[in-house]
Every structure is written in structure tokens, then in C-alpha cells.
Amino acid sequence: MTTLAPPPTSSPSSGHRVAPPADGGFVARGRRLFTGPAEDPRWTRPALWAILLAATALYAWNITSISGNSFYNAAVYSGTKSWKAFFFGALDSGSFITVDKPPFALWVMGLSARAFGFGTWQLALPMVAVGTGSVALLHRMVKRDFGPVAATVAASALALTPITVAINRDTNPDPILVFLMLLGAAGLLKAVRTGRLMPLVWSAVAIGFAFNTKMMQAYVVLPAFFLVYLWAAHGSLGRRIRHLAVATVALVVSSAWWMVVVDLIPASSRPYIGGSTDNTVWDLVIGYNGFGRIFGASSSVGSAGNGASFGGSAGVHRLFNEIMGGQISWLIPFATIALIAGLILRGRAPRTDARRAALMLWGGWFVLHYLTFALAEGTFHPYYVTAMAPGIAALAGAGGVTLYRAFREGSAAKWSWVLPAAVAASAAWAIVLLQRVSGSGTRYTVAEIVVGIAGTVAVLGLLAGRFTRREGLIGFAALAAVVALLAGPAAYSVSAATSATNGTNPTAGPSTGGGMGGMGGGPGGASGSSRTSGTGGRSMGAPPSGGGSAPSGTDTRPSGSETEDSGTGSDRTGGGQAGGGQMGGGGTQVSSAMITYLKKHQDGATWLLAVATDQTASSIILESGQPVISMGGWSGSDNAMTLAKLKSLVKSGKLHYIIVNSDGGQGTNSEIATWVKAHGTAVKSSAYSSGSSSTTSSSTSTTSSTSSTGGLYRLDASDVG
Numbered sequence: 001m002t003t004l005a006p007p008p009t010s011s012p013s014s015g016h017r018v019a020p021p022a023d024g025g026f027v028a029r030g031r032r033l034f035t036g037p038a039e040d041p042r043w044t045r046p047a048l049w050a051i052l053l054a055a056t057a058l059y060a061w062n063i064t065s066i067s068g069n070s071f072y073n074a075a076v077y078s079g080t081k082s083w084k085a086f087f088f089g090a091l092d093s094g095s096f097i098t099v100d101k102p103p104f105a106l107w108v109m110g111l112s113a114r115a116f117g118f119g120t121w122q123l124a125l126p127m128v129a130v131g132t133g134s135v136a137l138l139h140r141m142v143k144r145d146f147g148p149v150a151a152t153v154a155a156s157a158l159a160l161t162p163i164t165v166a167i168n169r170d171t172n173p174d175p176i177l178v179f180l181m182l183l184g185a186a187g188l189l190k191a192v193r194t195g196r197l198m199p200l201v202w203s204a205v206a207i208g209f210a211f212n213t214k215m216m217q218a219y220v221v222l223p224a225f226f227l228v229y230l231w232a233a234h235g236s237l238g239r240r241i242r243h244l245a246v247a248t249v250a251l252v253v254s255s256a257w258w259m260v261v262v263d264l265i266p267a268s269s270r271p272y273i274g275g276s277t278d279n280t281v282w283d284l285v286i287g288y289n290g291f292g293r294i295f296g297a298s299s300s301v302g303s304a305g306n307g308a309s310f311g312g313s314a315g316v317h318r319l320f321n322e323i324m325g326g327q328i329s330w331l332i333p334f335a336t337i338a339l340i341a342g343l344i345l346r347g348r349a350p351r352t353d354a355r356r357a358a359l360m361l362w363g364g365w366f367v368l369h370y371l372t373f374a375l376a377e378g379t380f381h382p383y384y385v386t387a388m389a390p391g392i393a394a395l396a397g398a399g400g401v402t403l404y405r406a407f408r409e410g411s412a413a414k415w416s417w418v419l420p421a422a423v424a425a426s427a428a429w430a431i432v433l434l435q436r437v438s439g440s441g442t443r444y445t446v447a448e449i450v451v452g453i454a455g456t457v458a459v460l461g462l463l464a465g466r467f468t469r470r471e472g473l474i475g476f477a478a479l480a481a482v483v484a485l486l487a488g489p490a491a492y493s494v495s496a497a498t499s500a501t502n503g504t505n506p507t508a509g510p511s512t513g514g515g516m517g518g519m520g521g522g523p524g525g526a527s528g529s530s531r532t533s534g535t536g537g538r539s540m541g542a543p544p545s546g547g548g549s550a551p552s553g554t555d556t557r558p559s560g561s562e563t564e565d566s567g568t569g570s571d572r573t574g575g576g577q578a579g580g581g582q583m584g585g586g587g588t589q590v591s592s593a594m595i596t597y598l599k600k601h602q603d604g605a606t607w608l609l610a611v612a613t614d615q616t617a618s619s620i621i622l623e624s625g626q627p628v629i630s631m632g633g634w635s636g637s638d639n640a641m642t643l644a645k646l647k648s649l650v651k652s653g654k655l656h657y658i659i660v661n662s663d664g665g666q667g668t669n670s671e672i673a674t675w676v677k678a679h680g681t682a683v684k685s686s687a688y689s690s691g692s693s694s695t696t697s698s699s700t701s702t703t704s705s706t707s708s709t710g711g712l713y714r715l716d717a718s719d720v721g
Contacts (some may be wrong), residue, residue, distance in 0.1 A: 154397025195234030208254025224364025338399020426454030
């Protein structure tokens with residue numbers, strides 16, 4: 001009878017720890033949490049903790065000053081005042097209109113705000129947590145198939161992706177979207193390895209929740225998911241198809257349940273669906289948040305092919321232009337070469353080869369997102385591309401280690417050049433990107449020098465080590481390559497963490513010009529100085545007046561006030577739309593004095609005021625702490641308010657004040673404006689201001705007044721015939 005002896009334990013000198021006794025005790029498990037499994041090299045877990053600590057520091061630096069996107073902040077605040085507004089994702093606590101996204105991200109931030117109070121860090125905390133969680137999750141997945149070195153490189157690359165740092169310091173829904181998509185990828189890879197159904201089902205559920213975070217963007221990865229499972233999973237073809245069919249059902253249910261529930265509720269009993277053309281979530285899915293993003297149709301600011309682009313003109317080179325290049329493109333040359341070479345190297349592996357399946361997944365993730373974002377003709381913001389960062393980072397780690405192994409072990413001469421060529425390509429591109437911002441700061445000059453030196457050492461060291469067979473030189477050159485690849489992104493990431501960020505259109509690094517298809521002066525597309533919100537200088541994350549005191553350390557600097565799809569850009573240093581100081585539009589400026597007057601004369605009405613657009617309403621909600629009606633959604637073109645509905649609200653005493661504008665554009669429906677002017681009572685500025693008052697712009701003091709084209713009007717039940 002033959003017995004199998006246990007494998008010998010590694011000695012300390014081998015770089016691995018000696019396996020501890022399998023006592024399974026609490027102390028041993030706690031130790032492994034910080035030191036990692038015994039079979040891992042000693043440095044693996046400490047390196048991971050260091051990366052997670054660095055990521056958390058970048059994302060949470062000066063967290064109390066993170067203002068975020070006031071559009072979503074207002075919806076979160078409203079959700080803390082009303083469970084109905086919470087469920088629907090309504091902009092106002094009176095639930096007149098929803099934001100233009102499904103509410104899952106709002107729910108996450110809303111629960112944090114309900115638990116800890118509404119304020120700056122309470123809204124930012126979930127984003128920091130899921131951002132760091134995404135780094136840890138990617139490390140775990142890459143380590144499973146490619147080892148600790150690949151996982152460490154991938155986690156570092158994701159943590160230091162500039163646009164990822166910027167968006168993780170914001171209250172847009174994208175960090176939650178990325179985390180849920182990574183959960184879906186983890187379930188898929190487990191299903192591929194095991195051939196079991198349930199991991200695939202949970203993968204589908206995760207993507208379904210991602211859909212309820214940002215709708216169709218969550219589905220960009222689905223072709224890669226389906227292909228990888230169909231090709232590489234264990235089991236017969238029939239079994240794989242059946243599993244995919246079951247998972248598809250789970251995907252549909254987890255994606256559509258909120259949409260179905262909302263659309264089944266009578267329109268009179270729920271808010272208007274912001275961004276839709278027919279007051280249904282389905283229209284929002286396929287139009288504004290679906291094909292409208294790709295083709296420009298149903299865009300909030302344009303028709304087919306005419307959506308607002310804050311990332312430059314659509315085309316295959318978009319992600320390399322002066323706006324987008326420094327946000328995401330640093331590792332694209334390396335990732336592309338690594339993907340192609342990696343698939344070739346695994347070409348003769350069995351169908352179920354886990355490494356090839358992982359390369360297919362991450363490669364599909366990267367390519368699908370690249371094509372979607374590069375060619376999209378609808379509304380496009382730079383921070384959207386944070387969704388492609390995990391694919392690039394995973395390919396940098398997994399593909400890099402694959403190339404390194406082929407470089408050291410391959411007998412074919414061609415593999416002696418691929419790794420050095422990939423390093424040289426990305427290092428050269430990094431220098432080009434840093435040259436674009438030369439003179440913008442010492443950190444970029446230092447980064448350029450580091451990239452140049454480290455890249456040269458890496459390429460020459462790899463070639464010399466290969467031909468002299470000196471293993472130590474090859475290892476040193478590989479370390480230099482990592483430094484060369486990450487120095488540029490690190491400089492941009494530090495900038496994103498230590499500079500004021502536009503909550504509506506966050507970007508990292510210095511301004512390089514561009515937005516709105518090449519117009520403007522900053523990544524957001526604005527020219528000129530930074531701009532502030534017009535609500536008395538209140539931080540958009542701070543509690544509104546009358547809504548509780550600000551937590552200790554809450555920043556009160558001005559911040560942005562437009563929604564993500566603003567047709568008006570902004571720079572990195574300021575807040576939001578210039579209209580923040582003229583929230584009413586039509587010649588009427590909303591000042592703190594006006595808001596005080598409106599609250600004093602609200603007379604039991606549900607809504608403090610009705611205005612034309614979301615960005616106006618959100619700023620007033622955050623300033624006043626009261627529900628405000630946005631009659632036309634983001635662009636003013638939503639048919640949320642009709643004359644019949646307005647009369648009903650006025651007659652029932654739920655609304656008394658309205659700001660109208662009849663000059664077109666982001667104005668009030670002309671029929672409504674005509675009726676209000678004919679039946680309402682104009683409120684002159686003298687009623688709430690003694691000549692001159694500070695408007696919502698922190699830098700300008702002007703006189704609030706009504707005008708011939710619009711103004712503030714009071715309506716009472718007696719005005720309704």
C-alpha cells in the first residue's frame with residue numbers, strides 16, 4: 001500500500017512562510033487576515049494592505065470638503081425626509097419628479113445619511129468604501145488565476161487610475177456601478193471554474209443591481225460574460241446553455257423589478273420619471289439612458305449625433321485626446337499588447353483553461369468599454385470611463401505577468417521583444433501625456449523624469465538580462481517597469497485627491513482644455529474662472545438651513561450645482577453651472593433673501609417653489625431644506641408639469657410660488673407662463689430685498705428683480721378659475 005507524504009513546508013529563506021498548525025483557532029484566523037495564507041509569499045498580504053490604505057487615503061483625503069454632485073445630493077436629502085421619495089429616487093421630498101437614473105446608488109447614500117446624518121462625509125463615505133472594495137476585489141480575482149505579483153500590479157493600477165480617484169471622491173453613482181460589475185465578474189469566473197449554476201446566477205443578480213444603478217451602462221460587459229461562460233465553463237454545451245438561460249432570467253428579474261413596479265403604479269400616485277418622454281422608466285432605459293447615449297437621440301441637450309460631449313468629439317482616438325488621455329489612457333498601450341500576446345500564448349490550452357478565460361473576460365471588459373465610450377455620440381462625461389479601469393488594470397497585472405513568464409522562459413526569439421516593447425510603448429505615451437501638462441506643477445515634471453529614467457532602465461535591463469541570463473537584472477528591470485507605468489497616473493491621482501473637484505464633472509490632473517467637443521477651457525468644458533453654487537455658499541453636502549446643524553468639520557465652500565448631463569461645462573476648481581447664481585432663469589435671481597421670504601410665506605404648501613429645471617431646484621432644496629418642484633427636468637423639456645396639474649396643485653394649496661420664463665430654451669412651458677402671468681400676482685424684489693442683496697453667486701452682489709420675460713409669482717386657490 002502506497003501513502004502520499006505531505007508536501008514539505010517552505011523554509012523562511014524561500015520567501016514563503018512555514019504553514020502554521022491547522023488549529024483553526026480564532027487567533028490563527030485573525031493572524032492570517034493580516035498576513036495572508038501560508039502558501040503566499042511573505043510580502044503579499046502586507047502589500048495588499050498598503051495598497052488599500054493608499055487607495056483609502058486618496059479617496060477619503062479631506063473627506064469633509066468633498067461637495068459631490070448637488071443634483072444627487074438633493075435627491076439623497078429628499079430621501080432622508082420621505083420614504084416615498086427614497087424609493088422612487090425623487091429629486092424633492094414632495095416626490096414631484098425623479099432624477100434621471102434608477103435609485104440604487106441614492107439608496108446606498110441615503111441609508112448612510114439616515115444612519116449618520118446628512119452631511120459631506122456621510123454621502124462620500126459609501127463611495128470611498130466601494131472604491132476601496134473594488135481594489136480589494138480585483139486583487140482577489142487576479143490573484144486566483146495569475147498569482148500575487150499580477151494581483152498586486154492590478155490592484156495598484158486600479159487604485160491609481162486618475163479618473164477613478166476623482167469619481168470615488170464624488171457622489172455620482174459610478175463607484176457603486178463599478179463595484180457591482182466586479183461582483184458580477186467574480187461570480188462569473190467562479191462559475192467558469194466550477195461549472196456550477198449558482199455563482200452564475202449571483203453574477204447576473206449583481207449586474208441587475210448595477211442596472212438599477214446606471215441602467216444600460218451596466219450591460220456593456222454582458223457580451224463578454226456570455227461568451228466566456230459559453231466557451232470556457234465546465235460541462236457540456238447543453239448544460240452551459242441551460243445555465244445561461246437561467247442566469248438570463250435572474251438578470252431580467254433583478255434588473256426590471258423596480259422599473260416594473262414603478263411603471264405599474266398610476267402616474268397620479270408617483271413622481272414623474274425625469275428624463276423620459278412619456279413618464280415611464282422603460283422609455284428612460286431605451287432612450288435617454290440607452291440608445292440616446294450611443295447615438296445622441298433623446299439626449300437631454302441634443303438630437304441624434306448632437307449630445308453634449310465633455311470628453312471631446314466621438315472617434316476611435318477620443319480616449320487619447322487632451323481631455324481624456326490623462327484620465328484613463330496611461331496603460332492602454334501595455335494592456336492592448338498584453339491582451340493580444342496573452343491570448344496567443346494560451347492558444348493551445350484546453351477549452352476550460354482558467355487563465356485564458358480570465359484574459360477573455362478582462363479583454364472583453366476593456367474592448368467593449370473602449371468602443372462604447374470612444375464612439376458614443378450622445379452625452380459623454382470623462383468620469384464614465386472609470387468603468388473600463390478594472391479591465392485595463394487586470395490586463396496590466398495578469399497580462400504583464402504572462403509576458404514576463406514568456407520573456408524568461410520562452411524559447412522563441414520573438415518573446416524576447418514583446419515585454420520590452422510593451423513597457424516602452426506605455427512609457428513613451430506617459431511622457432507624451434506629461435509633456436502636455438508641462439509647466440502645470442512640480443509633480444508632473446518629477447513624474448516625467450521618473451518615467452523617463454525608470455522606463456529606460458526597464459527596457460535596457462530586460463534586454464540585457466535576457467541575453468546575459470542574469471535573473472537578478474531581469475527582476476530589477478521588471479520592478480523599474482512597474483514604476484515607469486504607474487508614476488504618471490500617481491501624479492494625476494495625487495492631484496485629484498488634494499485639489500477641489502467639480503462635483504458634476506470630476507476629472508484628475510491639471511486642465512488641458514477641451515470639453516464640449518473641443519470648446520472651453522477645462523476638462524469640463526468651461527472657460528474662465530471657477531464657479532460656485534448660488535445658495536449662499538453652502539457646501540452641497542452640508543445640511544440645508546433648517547435641516548440640522550452641520551457636523552463638525554463640514555466644509556462650507558461653494559460647490560457645483562448642475563446635474564451630470566449639463567450642457568454647460570465647468571472647470572476643475574469650481575462648482576457648477578454659471579446659472580447657479582441665477583437659479584430662476586428668465587431674469588429672476590434666487591437669493592438667500594428670496595428663499596427666506598418664500599419660507600416665511602409658504603403658508604402650509606407642500607412645495608416651497610416651482611422652477612424650470614433640476615439644477616435650479618436642487619440648489620434651492622439644499623439651501624432651504626424644503627421641497628422644490630422642477631417643472632421640466634434637467635433640460636427644461638420634460639413634460640412633468642402641465643397647466644392642469646399646476647392648477648390642481650394651486651387649488652389644493654400645495655403650491656403658491658412659481659418662477660416662470662417664456663423665452664424658450666431652459667424655460668417654463670409657454671402655456672403655463674402665459675396663464676401664471678395672467679392670473680398670478682408678481683412678487684417684486686422689494687418684498688424680500690431692500691434694494692440689493694447677495695445672490696446665489698458668492699462673488700457677485702446684484703439686485704433680484706422680476707422682468708418682462710419672467711419672474712416670481714404668487715398663486716392662490718382663488719386664482720384658479
